[in-house]
Amino acid sequence: MTDRQDSAGAPSGTKDPAVASDAYHAQVAWEGASPTQPKIGRAHIWRSRISWRIALTVFATLIIVQGAMMFFTIQTYRGDILNGLRQIARTAVIAAINDDAGDQKSPISAKQARHMFAGTSVEGFSVYDKGSRLLSSFGQLATLVPSKDPEERVSALRSPNGMHLDLLFTPDDLNQPYYIVARMNASMIDTMTNAQVRQLVTLLLLRACFVTAVLMLILGKWLLEPIMLLQDNLLSAAKNPEKPDLKRLESETRDEVGIAVRIANDLIRQNASNLRRLRSQAEDKIHRLAYYDGLTGLPNRTYFLEKLDDAIRHKVVEEDRHLVVMSVDLDHFKDINDTMGHEFGDKLLEAIGKRLVKALPDDAVISRASADEFTIMAVLRPEYPESEALVDRVFSAVSEPVSILQERFQVRVSIGVSQCPDDGAEARQIMKNADIALNRAKEEGRDTVRYYSQDFDLAVQQRFQLLRDLRAALDQNQLQLYYHPQFDLKTGMLIGAEALLRWWLPDNSRDGGYFVSPAEFIPVAEQSGLIVPIGEWVLRTACAAGREWQEKGLPPFRLAVNLSGVQFHKADIVGLVGEVLQETQMQPHLLELEVTESVFMENMQMAIDTLNLLHRLGVELAIDDFGTGYSSLSYLRQFPIDRLKIDQSFIRNALVNQDDRMITKTIISLGHSLNLKVIAEGVETVEHEDFLKEEGCDEVQGFKYTKPLPADKFEEFVVEHFREHAKKSKLSVVEGANKA
Numbered sequence: 001m002t003d004r005q006d007s008a009g010a011p012s013g014t015k016d017p018a019v020a021s022d023a024y025h026a027q028v029a030w031e032g033a034s035p036t037q038p039k040i041g042r043a044h045i046w047r048s049r050i051s052w053r054i055a056l057t058v059f060a061t062l063i064i065v066q067g068a069m070m071f072f073t074i075q076t077y078r079g080d081i082l083n084g085l086r087q088i089a090r091t092a093v094i095a096a097i098n099d100d101a102g103d104q105k106s107p108i109s110a111k112q113a114r115h116m117f118a119g120t121s122v123e124g125f126s127v128y129d130k131g132s133r134l135l136s137s138f139g140q141l142a143t144l145v146p147s148k149d150p151e152e153r154v155s156a157l158r159s160p161n162g163m164h165l166d167l168l169f170t171p172d173d174l175n176q177p178y179y180i181v182a183r184m185n186a187s188m189i190d191t192m193t194n195a196q197v198r199q200l201v202t203l204l205l206l207r208a209c210f211v212t213a214v215l216m217l218i219l220g221k222w223l224l225e226p227i228m229l230l231q232d233n234l235l236s237a238a239k240n241p242e243k244p245d246l247k248r249l250e251s252e253t254r255d256e257v258g259i260a261v262r263i264a265n266d267l268i269r270q271n272a273s274n275l276r277r278l279r280s281q282a283e284d285k286i287h288r289l290a291y292y293d294g295l296t297g298l299p300n301r302t303y304f305l306e307k308l309d310d311a312i313r314h315k316v317v318e319e320d321r322h323l324v325v326m327s328v329d330l331d332h333f334k335d336i337n338d339t340m341g342h343e344f345g346d347k348l349l350e351a352i353g354k355r356l357v358k359a360l361p362d363d364a365v366i367s368r369a370s371a372d373e374f375t376i377m378a379v380l381r382p383e384y385p386e387s388e389a390l391v392d393r394v395f396s397a398v399s400e401p402v403s404i405l406q407e408r409f410q411v412r413v414s415i416g417v418s419q420c421p422d423d424g425a426e427a428r429q430i431m432k433n434a435d436i437a438l439n440r441a442k443e444e445g446r447d448t449v450r451y452y453s454q455d456f457d458l459a460v461q462q463r464f465q466l467l468r469d470l471r472a473a474l475d476q477n478q479l480q481l482y483y484h485p486q487f488d489l490k491t492g493m494l495i496g497a498e499a500l501l502r503w504w505l506p507d508n509s510r511d512g513g514y515f516v517s518p519a520e521f522i523p524v525a526e527q528s529g530l531i532v533p534i535g536e537w538v539l540r541t542a543c544a545a546g547r548e549w550q551e552k553g554l555p556p557f558r559l560a561v562n563l564s565g566v567q568f569h570k571a572d573i574v575g576l577v578g579e580v581l582q583e584t585q586m587q588p589h590l591l592e593l594e595v596t597e598s599v600f601m602e603n604m605q606m607a608i609d610t611l612n613l614l615h616r617l618g619v620e621l622a623i624d625d626f627g628t629g630y631s632s633l634s635y636l637r638q639f640p641i642d643r644l645k646i647d648q649s650f651i652r653n654a655l656v657n658q659d660d661r662m663i664t665k666t667i668i669s670l671g672h673s674l675n676l677k678v679i680a681e682g683v684e685t686v687e688h689e690d691f692l693k694e695e696g697c698d699e700v701q702g703f704k705y706t707k708p709l710p711a712d713k714f715e716e717f718v719v720e721h722f723r724e725h726a727k728k729s730k731l732s733v734v735e736g737a738n739k740a
């Protein structure tokens with residue numbers, strides 16, 4: 001059976017870590033081989049900031065280094081030009097010197113000078129003797145004059161506008177006893193230098209660009225490309241950690257960067273794989289929490305409904321089969337839990353779950369729908385064509401005694417059955433009908449099976465209508481209180497009255513309406529929570545009436561008000577009682593609150609605490625319908641109560657049924673042993689009264705004295721009762737006096 005296998009085994013999505021790791025390696029291998037995987041483009045490199053920073057730095061460095069080198073190159077170049085000019089001038093001067101000229105005369109004639117000016121860039125010269133005395137001068141006059149002191153002697157001088165260069169030739173340079181200063185045209189020095197500079201700058205730029213580009217290509221390929229790929233992959237992993245879109249390098253290198261990139265990619269994949277595994281585990285866990293019951297491991301109601309939906313679609317609609325759905329509720333599970341403890345209750349539920357699984361066919365779906373309710377779905381087959389066979393199996397499987405913690409325990413169940421397609425074509429409808437049938441089984445005394453019938457629906461509809469009417473009745477003041485007197489059994493004196501709710505529901509009948517029985521509407525009010533405002537109204541009305549009667553001068557008597565367990569647990573009953581007493585100025589000891597044993601079931605300690613608080617307000621407390629509930633007698637001592645009220649069913653049958661007689665006797669003596677007053681309700685006959693007198697019961701209430709009366713009639717009854725009583729006691733005083 002798939003559901004039970006699901007519930008017992010590992011959830012389908014859970015993966016073994018080893019398997020997961022294999023899957024990871026397989027995936028890595030697959031991703032490595034993928035031809036469609038995106039690769040990083042070179043164009044990206046030029047978009048990277050670091051690329052630009054490196055490129056500019058390299059470029060600038062190249063420019064600076066080459067610029068410095070160019071400076072020295074230009075200096076050398078200029079030196080070479082100067083040397084060339086000097087060589088030209090020297091050659092021209094030596095060629096023009098006349099060796100025969102005596103010491104006092106210029107060795108160069110004017111004719112030779114003109115010849116020199118025409119053939120060379122020499123534009124003028126001056127001849128000095130060894131003593132630096134000017135012998136002759138031709139052409140442009142040079143500004144350089146040879147100094148006698150060799151230390152101060154300047155060998156070349158450029159004119160400020162740079163157009164001329166004066167060159168000094170010493171006797172050593174010329175091997176002649178003269179100093180000759182020649183003026184050269186130097187305009188071409190700058191022209192040539194500029195041309196050289198232009199050429200060098202162009203070369204420098206070309207070289208810088210070329211080197212930068214080559215370097216960038218190399219850096220891009222080996223360093224930037226992998227780093228940018230890594231960046232892209234990390235970004236992709238951050239965006240989609242479970243399925244990152246990982247890119248690969250065009251050619252993977254085995255250097256440090258290549259290895260780092262590979263490790264990072266592997267880590268990203270590993271992380272993705274771990275995340276996927278964790279998510280899948282979390283999903284499985286959520287699935288289990290959302291769809292399975294933790295205690296029994298069975299599917300829960302939500303999952304059951306999904307399965308039922310599926311079964312209706314595939315088995316009923318497609319295969320024309322019939323489905324049976326059961327709502328199985330353990331009777332009085334709450335009591336079992338309270339008396340035997342939660343551990344026992346849990347074990348019992350587990351055991352019942354296992355039994356159901358064992359008793360039913362494999363394709364049946366069994367779920368734990370709530371604390372003590374199981375729902376079952378099974379497809380009818382040729383082996384069990386009728387649902388009865390399956391229902392019987394469930395009934396006897398659960399009813400058989402169970403052994404838990406060395407205790408044998410008998411569980412009773414109520415089962416509601418509905419069928420598909422007979423009782424509905426939708427999962428929710430069928431479930432609802434099974435629940436309606438279950439409620440019917442519970443209402444009809446539990447420990448039984450009920451099959452859904454459309455009449456049940458009618459009953460549910462009627463309940464809803466009743467609730468709507470009751471709500472309107474509360475709003476429109478259609479509720480009334482009747483008062484049922486209570487008497488001291490020994491003296492026959494009226495000592496109190498129980499306030500009982502009455503609802504007159506108007507209709508079109510001859511009577512104009514009818515009284516709805518509290519037994520009919522109180523459970524509906526309790527289920528819907530409407531009992532809280534209704535109970536508040538009852539308390540207020542009863543206390544106000546009690547106060548009014550006291551003010552009118554009636555002898556003091558107690559008023560008993562019924563409290564529902566719902567008021568006890570879902571409303572601030574202590575606050576309300578205190579408030580109403582304050583508001584109405586009712587004396588607290590004249591108010592009695594009746595609670596049934598059911599208020600102790602939900603939370604015994606909390607009930608005891610609340611009763612203690614109520615008692616501290618000064619009100620009296622009684623346990624109503626005593627003997628019909630399941631309260632543990634051992635707790636009775638802890639209840640701060642004043643009175644036990646024996647349920648009317650025991651009184652009614654006390655004279656004909658030995659058990660009920662015994663129960664009544666026991667309650668009376670139990671009450672007395674605990675110093676409690678005991679009141680009996682349902683006293684209808686003199687025989688009842690005699691029996692109770694005999695057993696020493698303290699107080700009585702019943703139709704023998706009167707039926708419950710509306711406020712005005714009750715007031716008359718009280719006035720009459722005390723008048724009669726006063727008359728009787730006067731008479732007895734007179735009789736006594738006469739006798740004396």
Ligand code: C2E
Nearest residue numbers: 500501518519522538562563564681682683684701702703
């Ligand atoms: P209960 O508190 O046990 O009230 C006693 C019921 O027994 C009343 O029925 C009363 O009329 C009836 N009774 C008393 N003596 C006799 C008798 O000698 N013979 C017969 N045949 N019946 C007798 P009632 O008024 O129909 O109330 C039924 C139940 O409805 C009450 O049982 C109580 O549980 C609930 N109820 C009535 N009024 C209120 C209310 O104001 N608040 C709450 N929470 N429950 C109320």
Ligand code: MG
Nearest residue numbers: 498562594624
């Ligand atoms: Mg009562």
Ligand code: MG
Nearest residue numbers: 624625647681
């Ligand atoms: Mg009662």
